[in-house]
Amino acid sequence: MATLISEIEPPTSTTTDLVRRKKRSSVSSAASSSTTAGSVSSESHARWRSEKQQRIYSAKLIQALQQVRLNSSAATSSSPTAQKRGKAVREAADRALAVSARGRTLWSRAILANRIKLKFRKQKRPRTTTKIPSMTTVVNSSNRSRKRRVSVLRLNKKNIPDVNRKVRVLGRLVPGCGKQSVPVILEEATDYIQALEMQVRAMNSLVQLLSSYGSAPPPI
Amino acid sequence: MSNRRSRQSSSASRISDDQMIDLVSKLRQFLPEIHERRRSDKVSASKVLQETCNYIRKLHREVDNLSDRLSQLLDSVDEDSPEAVVIRSLLM
Numbered sequence: 249m250a251t252l253i254s255e256i257e258p259p260t261s262t263t264t265d266l267v268r269r270k271k272r273s274s275v276s277s278a279a280s281s282s283t284t285a286g287s288v289s290s291e292s293h294a295r296w297r298s299e300k301q302q303r304i305y306s307a308k309l310i311q312a313l314q315q316v317r318l319n320s321s322a323a324t325s326s327s328p329t330a331q332k333r334g335k336a337v338r339e340a341a342d343r344a345l346a347v348s349a350r351g352r353t354l355w356s357r358a359i360l361a362n363r364i365k366l367k368f369r370k371q372k373r374p375r376t377t378t379k380i381p382s383m384t385t386v387v388n389s390s391n392r393s394r395k396r397r398v399s400v401l402r403l404n405k406k407n408i409p410d411v412n413r414k415v416r417v418l419g420r421l422v423p424g425c426g427k428q429s430v431p432v433i434l435e436e437a438t439d440y441i442q443a444l445e446m447q448v449r450a451m452n453s454l455v456q457l458l459s460s461y462g463s464a465p466p467p468i
Numbered sequence: 469m470s471n472r473r474s475r476q477s478s479s480a481s482r483i484s485d486d487q488m489i490d491l492v493s494k495l496r497q498f499l500p501e502i503h504e505r506r507r508s509d510k511v512s513a514s515k516v517l518q519e520t521c522n523y524i525r526k527l528h529r530e531v532d533n534l535s536d537r538l539s540q541l542l543d544s545v546d547e548d549s550p551e552a553v554v555i556r557s558l559l560m
Contacts, residue, residue: 313542333543334536341535411488414517421524431483434491437520441498444527451534458541 305348306450312340339363345447354432355440358424492516499523 316336342359349356412430419425419433422440492513499519 313538316539316542333539334532337539337542338532338535341531411513411517414514414521418517418521418524421521421528429483431487431491434495437524438491438495438498441495441520441524441527444524444531445498448527448530448534451531451538455534455537455541458538 301348302446302450305344305446306454308344308348309341309450309454312344313337316340341447341451345443349439349443353439354425354428354436355423356443362423488513495520 316333319336343363346356346359351357415430415433418437419428422433422436425433425436428436496511496516499516500523
């Protein structure tokens, strides 16, 4: 077991080194700009662009992808459509992102909480469907439509100024901020955007790595 | 005018204008500067929020595309043996 672990660790460090090398140019420019920015904004700005954070995230992403691979290879009975696999990868990446946020932000906690809720819902569903199935499904859909109708009405009222309406829309895009106050939504959005940018950069470099390995000619 | 509107709204969004301007300007830093006007100080909050929503949707779409490509790459790797050894050492 110890030998296996020691074998695994250097490869992950090489990938993160490659990831780091590609990001060095963006990180150095970001570091210089962050020193000139304000107090709180520079903190979060530097947080998501620091090398350390990117190293942490890329390592977690690779671990999460390993698990996705193991799950997909184990569960060969379920129809592995391309869409399902893509969604599984996306969820794993989001989870890794949320974990590297260290629970300081609302959206990261919402992402992690949603996953647990989904697990519980999957367990409870077989029990409720054994009862009158038509009644429960009708009730569920009407509840959902009631909630949706109320939120749409609020958005369409002319009393709510334009800016507030847009903040509500933004709140629905950021996970976990649907019913928060305006300043909370704006703060969460700033952090979420930076985290998403880092996620995109990390996944981009990973895709480049894998595709370059795939297209490289085999050594003779 | 905006003060009156914020007082009339029944929701708990009674933040001061200064706070709002502060947060919106902070948000504006992270948006890509595509629509840069001449007066960069006086971009309306509504425009900034619209750009933010568009940008977040764009980032979501990019993440979806990348995860689809990643899943394809992860599956296609098993076919070739010499590369599979390298990638297995990386991912397992």
